[in-house]
Amino acid sequence: MLDYVPYIHLIEVYNEKYLYDVNTNGIIHISDEIYDFLKNLISKISITGEQIEKEYDGLSEECKSDIDLLIKNGFLCDKNENIIFRHPETDRLEEFYKTNLNMMTLQVTQNCNLRCKYCVYSGSYVNRTHMNKRMSAETAFAAVKFFYDHSLNSDSVTIGFYGGEPLLEYELIKKCVAYAEEIFAGKKLSFNMTSNATLLTEDSIKFLAEHDFNLTISLDGPANIQNKNRIFAGSNRGTYETVMEKLELVKKIYPAFMKKISFNAVIDLKQDVSCTSEFFMSYDLVKEIGVSGNYVDVNNLKEPGQDDVPPEFYANSNYEVFKVYLNSCTNLLKGYNASLYNFHIASLHNQMAERNVYNRRNSCYDCPGGQCLPGIQRLFVNVDGRMFPCERVNEASDILCIGNIQDGFDIKKAKNLLNVAKISEEECKKCWCYKLCELCCGKAENNGELDKGKRLSFCKTSRYSIEENIKNYITLKKYGCRTV
Ligand code: SF4
Numbered sequence: 001m002l003d004y005v006p007y008i009h010l011i012e013v014y015n016e017k018y019l020y021d022v023n024t025n026g027i028i029h030i031s032d033e034i035y036d037f038l039k040n041l042i043s044k045i046s047i048t049g050e051q052i053e054k055e056y057d058g059l060s061e062e063c064k065s066d067i068d069l070l071i072k073n074g075f076l077c078d079k080n081e082n083i084i085f086r087h088p089e090t091d092r093l094e095e096f097y098k099t100n101l102n103m104m105t106l107q108v109t110q111n112c113n114l115r116c117k118y119c120v121y122s123g124s125y126v127n128r129t130h131m132n133k134r135m136s137a138e139t140a141f142a143a144v145k146f147f148y149d150h151s152l153n154s155d156s157v158t159i160g161f162y163g164g165e166p167l168l169e170y171e172l173i174k175k176c177v178a179y180a181e182e183i184f185a186g187k188k189l190s191f192n193m194t195s196n197a198t199l200l201t202e203d204s205i206k207f208l209a210e211h212d213f214n215l216t217i218s219l220d221g222p223a224n225i226q227n228k229n230r231i232f233a234g235s236n237r238g239t240y241e242t243v244m245e246k247l248e249l250v251k252k253i254y255p256a257f258m259k260k261i262s263f264n265a266v267i268d269l270k271q272d273v274s275c276t277s278e279f280f281m282s283y284d285l286v287k288e289i290g291v292s293g294n295y296v297d298v299n300n301l302k303e304p305g306q307d308d309v310p311p312e313f314y315a316n317s318n319y320e321v322f323k324v325y326l327n328s329c330t331n332l333l334k335g336y337n338a339s340l341y342n343f344h345i346a347s348l349h350n351q352m353a354e355r356n357v358y359n360r361r362n363s364c365y366d367c368p369g370g371q372c373l374p375g376i377q378r379l380f381v382n383v384d385g386r387m388f389p390c391e392r393v394n395e396a397s398d399i400l401c402i403g404n405i406q407d408g409f410d411i412k413k414a415k416n417l418l419n420v421a422k423i424s425e426e427e428c429k430k431c432w433c434y435k436l437c438e439l440c441c442g443k444a445e446n447n448g449e450l451d452k453g454k455r456l457s458f459c460k461t462s463r464y465s466i467e468e469n470i471k472n473y474i475t476l477k478k479y480g481c482r483t484v
């Protein structure tokens with residue numbers, strides 16, 4: 001029996017009807033009759049229990065029995081008005097920091113030999129510009145030791161090298177690797193580096209290969225795409241030819257290391273993505289190498305006009321995403337393999353397939369999704385030894401700094417970031433997709449503060465993308481997707 005308004009969001013995909021149950025995070029296929037009944041209920045501004053009961057009584061027996069079964073299994077509950085937002089791991093965060101770190105990324109330099117136009121340090125963004133600051137050996141060693149001391153419970157650990165361009169500090173990296181291999185002896189230790197590849201030499205390729213590095217190379221696409229944005233500092237010369245020469249060099253002297261390389265391609269929103277996608281799929285030197293695309297960061301751009309997007313960009317990129325989806329469900333696309341847009345499948349998997357469906361009805365605490373445990377899965381240490389949740393957040397902002405390697409974690413600040421949703425609690429509690437929300441502290445930072453207005457400025461896009469993801473997930477599952 002239903003005599004209240006359940007907390008749900010209704011979804012229609014190709015004439016099939018579904019409900020997203022907000023309390024449990026579950027998605028349920030429902031009949032047209034239940035859909036129409038629920039749609040009518042939630043569309044009313046005010047309705048009494050008696051009126052709902054009357055409408056329920058008018059339903060078919062089959063429909064009533066389906067609704068009762070859903071209620072019996074914990075779905076279709078009403079909204080819990082007493083919920084307080086508090087991340088469930090808040091009290092354990094300090095304990096996690098003592099021994100559970102998994103990955104540390106060292107910003108060995110803020111300097112770079114390129115001036116990529118969309119780089120957060122390029123001068124196109126507020127707050128950050130290229131600096132010549134380098135990490136001292138003392139800071140780097142202290143960070144590695146700090147990581148060792150705080151990862152005793154982790155079976156495998158990873159140290160990443162990041163910049164600027166990390167290969168500008170190749171000598172420091174070698175020393176860090178030797179020190180880490182010494183102190184982490186007996187534990188599974190791996191390394192990674194994100195580099196523009198232009199400074200690779202025979203010696204550094206050999207070093208990276210022999211120490212089992214995973215190397216992520218920044219490559220956006222064919223010459224016209226790469227050379228448009230990724231240019232050398234001081235000369236405006238494009239980097240495509242140099243990156244290709246370096247890849248040829250790896251292939252020649254350490255062919256096995258090609259398997260440890262992947263590409264990170266920034267998709268600027270004004271390019272012909274079909275051309276870029278085709279390049280990664282069919283150009284000989286790169287087609288065997290995995291690529292992960294990500295859209296250019298328009299957050300914090302100085303000139304808002306820079307994010308104007310031509311309509312054909314959406315048409316082209318939607319077509320590329322369509323092909324990725326089609327390929328994940330069928331064998332229709334012969335020879336289709338790695339694609340710039342595979343990240344859509346990966347993020348759909350993380351957000352939808354990996355989500356928890358649970359009933360925390362009896363708990364008064366809950367919180368929106370989107371925020372990681374700051375620093376646990378990935379900890380970013382900048383040139384000065386200051387710690388941040390990851391390399392993607394603005395390291396110029398003090399509010400996002402969760403401590404430093406000399407004094408350790410600032411638990412109060414870390415808890416504050418973990419519970420960033422507190423700043424918009426009132427709005428988020430009314431939001432049907434709060435459990436699937438993708439917004440973390442990085443999207444709330446504004447001029448050194450966690451800013452409610454800034455966070456809420458992303459809501460429309462976030463809700464739209466969540467609704468699309470739910471629909472895509474349903475469709476892919478229905479048509480036998482192998483990866484979601
Ligand atoms: S982007 Fe946000 S959620 Fe992701 S790792 Fe960084 S701080 Fe955590």
Ligand code: SF4
Nearest residue numbers: 428431434437459462
């Ligand atoms: S989309 Fe906006 S209102 Fe909804 S949970 Fe996320 S931040 Fe809150």
